[in-house]
Structures are given as structure tokens and as C-alpha cells.
Amino acid sequence: MEFIPIRSYDSYVKANLVIAKLQEQDIHCYLKDENITTILPILGNSIGGIKICVAENDITKAKELLNQFEEDEKITCSKCGSKNVHYEVENGNVSNWLLAIASWFLASYALKGKEVYHCYTCDYKFDKLEDNESL
Secondary structure (H helix, E strand, O other): OOOOEEEEEOOOOHHHHHHHHHHOOOOEEEEEOHHHHHHHHHHHHHHEEEEEEEHHHHHHHHHHHHHHHHHHHHOOOOOOOOOOOEEOOOOOOOHHHHHHHHHHOOOOOOOOEEEEEOOOOOEEEEOOOOOOOOO
């Protein structure tokens, strides 16, 4: 049985969570290059990260499940229900500019600005997820 890599991850935690979900669905798979990427993360990009290798006859089912897992993980906008939501530093905020100027004058490290979830469908910004949302 031949195994073919179908996805790669830079985090061993994420890769192990995904492979556990696949194995739960009776997909024959394993992680390739997990040890070297975990022990020497600086080599992770050069070897292509941690790869999920799936048996040749399970590839179609595995890809469908992976797409479903990724879709389920997306955050939903509480206002319009869109999944086109991203976590980012809020641009143009006065407090962000004041933090940048203060850190420049104090010759210190840049201070962190306010981070929000931004829905690009309805342009709604929120800083907390609803109770039923999960990451």
C-alpha cells in the first residue's frame, strides 16, 4: 500500500489533531517528518513541514474530510452568519497610533495594538466570540 502526502503543517499539535480525526474515520494515515520538525523547527520550512500521508485508496475521502474540518473551524460572524472572518490588528484606531508613537519616543519595543475579529462580508468588527463559537 502506497502512502501519499496530502497536507502539511508547521505545528505538531495541529497535525496530530487532524490525523486523530482522520484515523477516527478509519482513514489509513501517518505523519511524516514530525520528529525532525518538532526537534529542529528551523528545518521545518526546508523539508516542507509535517506531512499527513494517506493511503492511496483513501485519498478522496481524506481530502473531503480535511476540507470539512477546516470549514467547521472557521469563525462565523454573529451579525450576518458569514465565515469570511479574520483575526487581525485593528487599523486606523487612535489608540494604536498613540501606542506606536509612545513606543517610538520611549525607544522600546512596539506595543501590541487592539486585535479584533473582522467580518469582510458585512464589515462588522467584534473582539469576543459568542459562547457557542469554538476555535
